[in-house]
Amino acid sequence: xxxxxxxxxxxxxxxxxxxxxxxxxxxxxxxxxxxxxxxxxxxxxxxxxxxxxxxxxxxxxxxxxxxxxxxxxxxxxxxxxxxxxxxxxxxxxxxxxxxxxxxxxxxxxxxxxxxxxxxxxxxxxxxxxxxxxxxxxxxxxxxxxxxxxxxxxxxxxxxxxxxxxxxxxxxxxxxxxxxxxxxxxxxxxxxxxxxxxxxxxxxxxxxxxxxxxxxxxxxxxxxxxxxxxxxxxxxxxxxxxxxxxxxxxxxxxxxxxxxxxxxxxxxxxxxxxxxxxxxxxxxxxxxxxxxxxxxxxxxxxxxxxxxxxxxxxxxxxxxxxxxxxxxxxxxxxxxxxxxxxxxxxxxxxxxxxxxxxxxxxxxxxxxxxxxxxxxxxxxxxxxxxxxxxxxxxxxxxxxxxxxxxxxxxxxxxxxxxxxxxxxxxxxxxxxxxxxxxxxxxxxxxxxxxxxxxxxxxxxxxxxxxxxxxxxxxxxxxxxxxxxxxxxxxxxxxxxx
Amino acid sequence: xxxxxxxxxxxxxxxxxxxxxxxxxxxxxxxxxxxxxxxxxxxxxxxxxxxxxxxxxxxxxxxxxxxxxxxxxxxxxxxxxxxxxxxxxxxxxxxxxx
Ligand SMILES: Cc1cc2nc3c(=O)[nH]c(=O)nc-3n(C[C@H](O)[C@H](O)[C@H](O)COP(=O)(O)OP(=O)(O)OC[C@H]3O[C@@H](n4cnc5c(N)ncnc54)[C@H](O)[C@@H]3O)c2cc1C
Ligand code: FES
Numbered sequence: 312x313x314x315x316x317x318x319x320x321x322x323x324x325x326x327x328x329x330x331x332x333x334x335x336x337x338x339x340x341x342x343x344x345x346x347x348x349x350x351x352x353x354x355x356x357x358x359x360x361x362x363x364x365x366x367x368x369x370x371x372x373x374x375x376x377x378x379x380x381x382x383x384x385x386x387x388x389x390x391x392x393x394x395x396x397x398x399x400x401x402x403x404x405x406x407x408x409x410x411x412x413x414x415x416x417x418x419x420x421x422x423x424x425x426x427x428x429x430x431x432x433x434x435x436x437x438x439x440x441x442x443x444x445x446x447x448x449x450x451x452x453x454x455x456x457x458x459x460x461x462x463x464x465x466x467x468x469x470x471x472x473x474x475x476x477x478x479x480x481x482x483x484x485x486x487x488x489x490x491x492x493x494x495x496x497x498x499x500x501x502x503x504x505x506x507x508x509x510x511x512x513x514x515x516x517x518x519x520x521x522x523x524x525x526x527x528x529x530x531x532x533x534x535x536x537x538x539x540x541x542x543x544x545x546x547x548x549x550x551x552x553x554x555x556x557x558x559x560x561x562x563x564x565x566x567x568x569x570x571x572x573x574x575x576x577x578x579x580x581x582x583x584x585x586x587x588x589x590x591x592x593x594x595x596x597x598x599x600x601x602x603x604x605x606x607x608x609x610x611x612x613x614x615x616x617x618x619x620x621x622x623x624x625x626x627x628x629x630x631x632x633x634x635x636x637x638x639x640x641x642x643x644x645x646x647x648x649x650x651x652x653x654x655x656x657x658x659x660x661x662x663x664x665x666x667x668x669x670x671x672x673x674x675x676x677x678x679x680x681x682x683x684x685x686x687x688x689x690x691x692x693x694x695x696x697x698x699x700x701x702x703x704x705x706x707x708x709x710x711x712x713x714x715x716x717x718x719x720x721x722x723x724x725x726x727x728x729x730x731x732x733x734x735x736x737x738x739x740x741x742x743x744x745x746x747x748x749x750x751x752x753x754x755x756x757x758x759x760x761x762x763x764x765x766x767x768x769x770x771x772x773x774x775x776x777x778x779x780x781x782x783x784x785x786x787x788x789x790x791x792x793x794x795x796x797x798x799x800x801x802x803x804x805x806x807x
Numbered sequence: 808x809x810x811x812x813x814x815x816x817x818x819x820x821x822x823x824x825x826x827x828x829x830x831x832x833x834x835x836x837x838x839x840x841x842x843x844x845x846x847x848x849x850x851x852x853x854x855x856x857x858x859x860x861x862x863x864x865x866x867x868x869x870x871x872x873x874x875x876x877x878x879x880x881x882x883x884x885x886x887x888x889x890x891x892x893x894x895x896x897x898x899x900x901x902x903x904x905x
Contacts, residue, residue: 343875417875417877418865455847455849457849457851458850460851460852461854464852464853467855468832468851468854471826474825474830474832560837560838560848711842711845742858742859746857747852780859
């Protein structure tokens with residue numbers, strides 16, 4: 312039994328695990344990736360590192376210091392680190408410890424693991440969930456063509472695998488993250504024909520609230536502006552991709568100027584590309600906290616996030632949440648939250664935790680959140696985005712549910728809300744369990760019924776009975792083993 | 808040393824440390840499966856194990872996420888099994904109200 316299980320070894324989870332262990336708690340740290348760092352500090356396989364791997368990687372020294380502490384704590388047995396493993400179910404007996412079910416992220420990883428199953432089930436008195444998030448996506452005609460990637464995916468391929476995903480790219484959507492993606496691709500030799508930004512300007516570093524709460528960020532914005540200029544990448548604001556063209560892969564995009572709500576105001580223009588990187592900001596991974604019944608709220612960017620207090624405590628006793636899962640706000644904020652949550656837990660479990668440090672971290676988190684809100688307000692999703700869709704545009708890529716299917720479920724079958732839409736037309740019911748189309752489906756449900764997207768639209772698309780699809784054998788083993796009755800029920804129902 | 812893998816009868820090279828998906832893309836392959844309903848080509852999309860677009864059979868083991876599996880020498884990519892056959896469909900009706 313561990314004092315605390317930390318899920319996720321990104322900026323939040325790494326900081327939390329190290330801080331908790333140094334405060335004297337016994338920590339187990341579980342992460343899907345083969346090496347620590349999460350999305351922000353994703354890097355090439357360390358055993359084959361090259362000196363130029365980290366050019367332009369901001370905050371890299373923060374990471375290497377955290378990693379050195381992780382290594383030291385592993386050596387003394389304070390942290391039990393399980394890379395390449397994903398948590399797919401968490402349950403809890405009333406007032407008892409948390410039970411985590413863990414499986415290898417890839418079958419290849421299973422081959423090297425002990426076969427006695429000892430790592431399959433873990434127990435911990437407390438949990439710090441730092442599962443991060445993923446790219447937020449809006450469907451657009453042709454977005455299912457190969458050659459269309461998420462912006463984060465294009466970035467991950469570059470940072471983690473030194474592989475540019477194409478030769479001629481357009482980076483589109485909204486938000487400041489489009490800039491590092493574009494400049495990163497350009498540095499790797501890709502011709503970036505444009506950054507296509509749906510909103511108006513780089514206004515966030517002019518916004519007094521934003522700039523004052525994060526002075527370093529204005530410098531960062533200027534740095535990216537300079538890089539964009541150096542690589543001669545046009546930055547086209549108030550512009551969106553209306554369609555990705557191509558037969559069996561992306562060959563071109565049609566872009567158009569739009570008004571504030573995303574309605575086209577100018578003629579379409581066609582641009583030849585073989586890589587389309589799409590990003591509308593990020594949205595949190597909520598399956599683990601939702602599994603445990605943690606209360607959620609809607610963030611300023613319209614994403615469902617876990618509600619936490621000023622010590623990163625969720626509504627569930629013993630469950631702390633830090634990083635993107637409590638609201639998208641970037642790596643620096645994630646680190647502050649991870650540390651704060653770990654110290655708060657240490658204090659609660661009778662370990663020394665410096666109150667002055669906790670106060671400072673609370674202040675940093677407050678400022679970080681303020682800045683994140685300013686960013687979210689600068690880069691909203693265009694209100695009228697469902698207007699871009701045609702009846703044949705796929706919304707759910709897994710189950711191949713098109714916008715027309717959703718419209719018919721609404722008009723002919725009377726589906727008013729996201730939950731009914733999901734039952735009738737099956738968006739969000741494929742392998743990804745609605746991670747990719749969840750926000751879009753919720754937005755379409757609201758749009759078709761003429762209201763704003765609300766928590767009730769988002770929640771049915773964010774709740775998953777298992778955090779990841781697992782091989783049937785694992786479920787069977789779980790049902791056979793001594794497991795909490797609710798978990799066995801889940802397994803039985805899904806096995807139907 | 809560069810790894811050599813096979814895919815649809817051709818050899819695909821990979822640098823040690825690259826993922827299967829990265830090696831395929833570097834070799835100019837942008838899709839490696841077709842969808843069940845529409846028969847549409849699919850390859851990499853999210854790049855981080857979230858979307859399951861990139862499923863591929865690796866050494867006979869179906870439904871591996873090409874973006875997560877590290878390339879290795881002698882790997883046989885793609886094949887026989889239907890994508891999705893071995894995975895639990897974790898999302899039957901009724902799961903959404905948990
Ligand atoms: C693809 C992608 C690329 C990005 N690139 C950049 C960038 O270049 N620059 C930038 O400023 N921001 C980037 N971001 C934003 C970035 O996510 C945040 O700034 C920062 O990484 C958040 O830190 P975090 O610790 O909250 O989450 P993350 O860094 O996302 O870390 C979460 C970790 O938890 C793991 N995890 C999640 N669920 C489970 C589970 N069930 N079991 C086990 N492990 C689990 C994940 O694998 C991941 O390693 C990117 C985001 C994405 C999605
Ligand atoms: S590309 Fe999304 S899971 Fe691999």
